Structure formats: structure tokens, C-alpha cells
Amino acid sequence: xxxxxxxxxxDCPGLNAVIRAVVHTAQHxxxxxxxxxxxxxxxxxxxxxxxxxxxxTDALLATGGTALGTARYHPAEHHGxxxxxxxxxxxxxxxxxxxxxxxGTLAAANxxxxxxxxVVGVPKTIDNDVPGTDRSVGFDxxxxxxxxxxxxxxxxAESHDxxxxxxxxxxxxxxxxxxxxxAGGAHAxxxxxRPFDIAEVAEALRRRHETVSYSIxxxxxxxxxxxxTMDLGPRREPNGSIVAGAVGERVRSELAVRTxxxxxxxxxxxxxxxxxxxxxxxxxxxxxxxxxxxxxxxGASGVMTALVGDEVGIVPLAVAATGPRAAPAALVExxxxxxx
Numbered sequence: 001x002x003x004x005x006x007x008x009x010x011d012c013p014g015l016n017a018v019i020r021a022v023v024h025t026a027q028h029x030x031x032x033x034x035x036x037x038x039x040x041x042x043x044x045x046x047x048x049x050x051x052x053x054x055x056x057t058d059a060l061l062a063t064g065g066t067a068l069g070t071a072r073y074h075p076a077e078h079h080g081x082x083x084x085x086x087x088x089x090x091x092x093x094x095x096x097x098x099x100x101x102x103x104g105t106l107a108a109a110n111x112x113x114x115x116x117x118x119v120v121g122v123p124k125t126i127d128n129d130v131p132g133t134d135r136s137v138g139f140d141x142x143x144x145x146x147x148x149x150x151x152x153x154x155x156x157a158e159s160h161d162x163x164x165x166x167x168x169x170x171x172x173x174x175x176x177x178x179x180x181x182x183a184g185g186a187h188a189x190x191x192x193x194r195p196f197d198i199a200e201v202a203e204a205l206r207r208r209h210e211t212v213s214y215s216i217x218x219x220x221x222x223x224x225x226x227x228x229t230m231d232l233g234p235r236r237e238p239n240g241s242i243v244a245g246a247v248g249e250r251v252r253s254e255l256a257v258r259t260x261x262x263x264x265x266x267x268x269x270x271x272x273x274x275x276x277x278x279x280x281x282x283x284x285x286x287x288x289x290x291x292x293x294x295x296x297x298x299g300a301s302g303v304m305t306a307l308v309g310d311e312v313g314i315v316p317l318a319v320a321a322t323g324p325r326a327a328p329a330a331l332v333e334x335x336x337x338x339x340x
Contacts, residue, residue, distance in 0.1 A: 002033045003296060004094040005052070007066040008040035008073070008105035012126050012138025013277035014285040016060035016067055018100050021289025023057045030297055035092060040071035040101075041108060044085045045078070049092060061282055064275045074108040082115050089117055096296040098122060100137070103130050106304060106320035113302040113317060120295045121304030121317050122288045126272055128175040129324035132315040133306035137288060140280040142169070142272040143179045149268055150184025150216060157214040163205065163255060163263040167248030169272050170220035172324040176272070177220035178335045187215040189335045190223040190251065193326050198230045198251070202258035204340060209261065217255070219248050230254060244269045287312045 003026050007015050019036065026032040034052045037043035050068075060067055075081035089097060096118035099109035102125035113119040123130040126142035146168045157164040166186075168176045174191020181189035187208060190196045205215050221244065225232065232250050245267040256263040277285065288305040291312045295303055303314040 001030070001095040001296075002035065002093045003293065004035050004037060004044070004049075004089060004092065004097040005068070006037040006040060006044055006097065006099055007068050007070045007124075008099065008101040008108070009070060009125070010072070010102070010273060011065050011070050012124055012273050013064045013141035013275060014137040014281040015065065015070075015100060015124060016057075016063045017277060017282045017285035018122055018124070018137060018289045018292075019052070019067060020057040020060040021286040022098055022293055023052050024054060025290045025293040027054055030293070032293075035094060036068045039069040040073045040105070041075050041081075041085065042071050042073040043068070044088055044097070045073075045075055045081045046084075047088045047091070061286075062276050064277065072104070074104065076108060076111050082112060085112060086115060086117055096120060096301065098292045098296070100124050102127070102136070103320050103323040106130065106317060110302065110317040110321060118296070118301040119317065120292045120300060120314075121320065122292050123304055123306065123320065126176065127170055127173055127324070129173040129326070130320055131323040131325045132304065132319035134309065135284060135307045137281055137285045138273075138277075139175065140284070141275070141278045142176060143183070144278050145272050145275070146176055146180035146268060147183040149266065149271075150180050150186060150218065153216060153266055154185070157216055160262065161213040163215050163217070163252075163259065163261040165217045165219055165248050165252040165255070165263065165265045167219045167221055167245060167265065167267045169268070171222040174220045174223070174327050174332075177218050177223070178327050178331050181218035182335055182338055184216070184218070186218040186339060188217040188339050190217065191220040191327070191332075192222045192224060193332050195224050195226045197226050198254050198258070202255055205255065205261070206259050208340060209259070215261075217251065219251050221247055223247055223251075
């Protein structure tokens with residue numbers, strides 16, 4: 001059999017480790033060939049393919065990004081694109097396509113499976129919000145970067161008696177904000193799961209500064225205030241893309257006015273996506289790559305790999321379209337207990 005693989009959506013550490021694991025498993029265990037499609041589903045639609053072998057992928061394990069390139073391209077949004085994708089796969093002799101992506105890419109993969117292609121998904125996103133899996137490729141690396149940033153900000157906050165606001169990614173969920181805030185010892189965490197009252201945040205920080213002269217606030221870019229408590233202003237570009245730093249700056253300026261503290265904003269932005277994957281992401285990506293090929297060889301389609309507890313298995317691909325998966329209440333409550 002010949003397998004295809006494509007990476008879609010935003011880049012993140014660990015994508016290359018998935019590609020490597022797919023190629024090694026396909027060739028070493030099953031004797032299958034692999035072809036990679038460049039720049040997401042656009043490459044499948046346009047037939048932009050490259051053959052992948054062990055020699056081409058062996059050194060990818062520790063590298064960031066994706067050797068295949070990526071794009072936010074969904075065939076269903078372009079007239080006739082799904083049919084062209086099916087035609088490409090048939091022409092290239094691809095018996096099954098492995099799709100590595102977040103909830104949007106995996107939802108598009110599910111549509112392709114419903115249209116007749118054999119498809120197996122692999123969840124990746126630094127937001128960790130794909131339903132059906134406890135962890136997605138890229139989250140641990142992004143969390144490590146965000147936590148290190150909070151650690152580094154602490155020393156300058158202490159030195160200058162400042163209020164530091166650190167904005168992390170997270171359009172719809174606060175996995176990164178809660179994780180980095182707890183692990184980095186932040187003093188307030190604002191995330192989509194729990195709308196905030198800026199007056200309450202400011203009062204808590206004022207009380208803290210009666211005994212400690214600095215504070216760190218971690219803000220997810222999708223955090224929202226309680227209705228009627230604060231106007232965040234426009235947060236998205238005309239094309240719908242979220243404006244990095246918009247929420248963080250509005251929170252910083254409001255807290256500065258309400259507390260009188262000297263303040264600074266640090267926006268991590270795409271730094272969270274870059275660089276080499278952590279060992280945990282390399283391991284997860286590798287396990288997912290092996291499991292994806294094994295699922296194909298067992299005849300599965302319309303499924304995705306998933307980590308549940310310590311076990312890697314497969315779940316219906318349609319589950320990915322039910323998201324986003326919010327941070328659990330227990331994590332949110334732990335964050336409320338630990339900040340301050």
C-alpha cells in the first residue's frame with residue numbers, strides 16, 4: 001500500500017516527529033511507500049506531492065515546524081476542492097491519507113472520509129483543545145516555552161517592582177494560560193473558561209502589593225470579561241484573525257489605572273509555536289505516528305489517534321468536530337486556589 005501524509009493548520013513542535021514515525025513504521029514494519037503533500041490540504045487538492053523515505057525523514061525527530069509546510073486551507077470552503085482531492089489520491093495510488101491537524105483540519109479530514117477517502121487523523125495543537133484526546137502534539141512544547149517566559153518575567157518584575165502581564169495563545173480555551181500560570185506561579189490567570197471581573201483582579205493585586213511589591217498576570221488571548229465590567233474593544237482583524245496583544249494590552253492598561261502600579265506587557269505570540277519539540281512531544285508524536293499507520297493497516301478509516309490516560313488508541317474522527325475541549329473545572333479551580 002502507498003500512504004499519504006499531510007500537515008494542516010498552524011505549525012507546532014512535533015509535526016516532523018509524526019512524519020518521521022509514519023514513514024519509519026510504514027516502511028520498516030509494513031514495506032509501504034509514503035508520499036507527503038505540501039502546504040496542507042491545498043497540496044492534496046493541487047497534487048503538490050513529494051516522496052518520503054527513511055533517508056529524508058530520519059533527522060526530523062528533534063526539529064520544529066513541518067518539513068511538508070502547512071496552510072489553513074479546508075477543501076469544503078473551495079468549490080470542487082474535495083473532488084479534486086479525491087482525484088489526486090486516486091491518481092497517486094494513495095490507499096489511505098494520514099492527516100495531522102487541529103480541530104478544523106480534522107473536521108475537514110472527516111468530511112473527506114465521508115466523501116469516500118480512507119483517512120486517519122493525528123491531533124496536534126498547542127491549545128490542547130481537540131476533543132477525544134487528553135493531549136495533542138505541540139501542547140507540551142508550547143507550555144514549556146510559556147512557563148519559561150513567566151519564570152523569566154518574574155526576575156524583572158521583582159527587580160523593578162512591576163506588574164507584568166503575559167499574554168499567551170488560546171482563542172477558545174485556557175489550557176496554556178492555566179498551565180503556564182500554575183507552573184510559573186502567576187498571581188492571576190485570565191482565560192476563556194471563566195470570564196473575569198477586572199475590578200476584582202485589581203483589588204486582589206492591590207492587597208498582594210501590601211506585602212509583596214510585584215505581580216504577574218497570565219492572560220489567554222481569548223479571555224473575556226464579565227458582561228458590563230469592561231470593554232475590550234476590537235480583538236480581531238477584518239479577516240477574522242485574532243490581534244495578538246489586544247487583550248493583554250487592554251488588561252494591562254486597565255490594571256495600571258486601577259492599581260497605580262508600573263506595568264509592562266509581554267506578548268509571546270508565535271514564539272510559542274516555534275523551536276524544537278520537548279521530549280514529551282517527541283514521544284507523543286512518535287506514538288501517534290505508529291498508531292496511525294497501524295490503524296490504516298487494520299483497515300480503519302474515519303478515526304484519529306488519541307491519548308487517554310497513558311494509552312494510545314483510536315477514536316472516531318467526527319469527535320474532533322465537537323470541540324473545542326475546554327480546560328476541566330478541576331484545573332480552573334486549582335488555578336484559583338494557587339494564584340495570589
